[in-house]
Amino acid sequence: MAVPILKQGDYLIATIQPEMTDSDAVHLRDDLMRRIGVYRSRGVIVDITSLDVMDSFAARSLRTIAHMALLRGADTVVVGMQPEVAFAMVQLGLRFEDVHTALDLEEGLAFLDLRPGA
């Protein structure tokens, strides 16, 4: 199932579904990269509020998206991680490294608005 992506001003908002498969994640990456160019977006929000599991593949996919978006001139914020998912990520030994995170969509938008040059 494709991940829905909304355009809001200079930003793109992708809402991850609970049943996201590996190939959905790959499509999301390609779709976002294309749209950053089409809409000249400066920021990307990936909302994972309903994501039930963040395993190593999903984490690597989000990191790749954030790094690729940055190379295309857009900042990425991952928002809405559930506490159980955060705990599982820590136990699993996964790190987001330099990927920005925020509590929810509102905080994510506020973060992007505060970037230098926003």
Place this chain on the structure above:
Amino acid sequence: MPLGRIRIVVSTDGDIVVARLAGRELAMQVGCTATDATLVATAISEVARNIVSHAGKGEVLIRAVPVGANAQGAIEVVARDEGPGIVDVERAMQDGYSTGHGLGLGLPGARRLMDEFEIVSEVGIGTTVVMRKWCTP
């Protein structure tokens, strides 16, 4: 309450999702907290992906294990395949060692998420992972 038992054949990334959803549901049924259920689902995701990436096809068996009179119960996950097997299991259980396209955290990560973890692998025969989570209410 009859104890559940589920068998999922995994060969695609969609099957990985089916397996992890089934594991979460069964974990909740036996009284695991949402946190424990998430740990179980995440571990299933890792071992199921290992099957798809390295063996192409295999199966994941998930069952509830009764524990004593008033205990909550445990979830047991068996993931097995008849794939190429792992040459160096000890090395495969180390963080960061990967021959696939992952982060090399799959198997060692799953071990950290669960309470018990055993792996048997033989080259040319296949790999079997047995892992359990004891759920505390």
